[in-house]
Amino acid sequence: MCYRYSIFSKPEMFKAKFNATLDKDFTPKYHVSAFSQQKLPIITNDNSDKIQLASWGLVPHWAKTVKQAEEIRVKTANARAETIYEKPSFRHSAKNNHCLVIADGFFEWREVNKRKYPYFIRLKNQQPFAMAGLWENWTNPESEERQITYTIITTEANPMMQIVHNQKKRMPVILPDGFERFWLNELDKEKAEKLLVPFEQDKMEAYTISKLITAKDKDPNVSQVLMPYSYPGVEARFG
Numbered sequence: 001m002c003y004r005y006s007i008f009s010k011p012e013m014f015k016a017k018f019n020a021t022l023d024k025d026f027t028p029k030y031h032v033s034a035f036s037q038q039k040l041p042i043i044t045n046d047n048s049d050k051i052q053l054a055s056w057g058l059v060p061h062w063a064k065t066v067k068q069a070e071e072i073r074v075k076t077a078n079a080r081a082e083t084i085y086e087k088p089s090f091r092h093s094a095k096n097n098h099c100l101v102i103a104d105g106f107f108e109w110r111e112v113n114k115r116k117y118p119y120f121i122r123l124k125n126q127q128p129f130a131m132a133g134l135w136e137n138w139t140n141p142e143s144e145e146r147q148i149t150y151t152i153i154t155t156e157a158n159p160m161m162q163i164v165h166n167q168k169k170r171m172p173v174i175l176p177d178g179f180e181r182f183w184l185n186e187l188d189k190e191k192a193e194k195l196l197v198p199f200e201q202d203k204m205e206a207y208t209i210s211k212l213i214t215a216k217d218k219d220p221n222v223s224q225v226l227m228p229y230s231y232p233g234v235e236a237r238f239g
Contacts, residue, residue, distance in 0.1 A: 002172040003034040005106035009128045022051045031220040034077035043100040045184040054148035059138040081155040081196035093134035100130035108165040121206040130180045132173040158198035174199035205239030
C-alpha cells in the first residue's frame with residue numbers, strides 16, 4: 001500500500017510538467033503520512049488547469065457527520081484498483097471524480113528475517129510523477145466548510161516492488177508520461193481500468209533509508225529522511 005510519500009520539487013517543475021498552476025502556496029514535504037491530515041497537491045478532472053491542495057483520505061459526499069467522516073477517512077488513504085467500482089466509499093468517484101496525486105517518490109517497507117526496513121522509491125530520472133487518484137467534495141455539517149479529499153489507487157506490484165514491498169506486494173498506480181490527462185478525462189470504466197496497472201520497473205529505483213521516518217522523537221519531514229542508509233545483510237538498492 002502507499003501510506004507515505006514525498007513531494008519536494010519546486011512548484012515551477014509541477015507547473016511545467018502538468019500544465020497547471022498552483023492554487024495556493026505549498027511548502028515542500030520530504031515525508032508526509034496519510035494520517036497527518038495535511039493538505040497536499042492534486043489535480044482534479046473538473047479543474048485540470050489548477051493544482052489544488054486537498055486532504056489525504058477520501059470522505060464520500062454522503063458522509064453525514066464529522067464522526068462518520070473521520071471513521072471513513074482513516075480507511076480510505078488507498079483504494080484497490082480491483083474494487084474501486086464496487087466499494088461504497090469509492091464507486092461514485094470512480095465513475096465521476098478522477099485526480100492526479102503529485103509526488104516525487106514514496107516509501108515502503110521490506111521484511112528481511114522477520115525485521116522491516118524502509119525504502120524510498122522514485123523514478124530513475126528523479127522527476128516528479130502523478131499517481132492515479134480519486135477525489136470527493138464533502139461539506140462539514142458543523143463548520144459548513146467544503147473540503148476536497150482524495151485517495152491513491154493501488155495495484156499489484158511490479159517485479160521490483162514485489163521484492164521491496166514483499167509482504168503486501170502492492171504499489172501505487174503511477175501514470176506514464178503522456179497518460180496523465182487521459183486518466184483525468186477518461187471516465188469510461190473499461191478504458192480507465194487499462195491505466196490501473198503496475199508501472200514499468202525499468203524506470204524505477206529503490207534504496208534503503210534510515211528509520212527516521214518512524215522516529216517518535218524526531219520530525220521525519222527533513223531532507224535527511226531521503227538519504228541512503230545501509231543495513232547489514234539487506235540489499236541496499238534495486239533498479
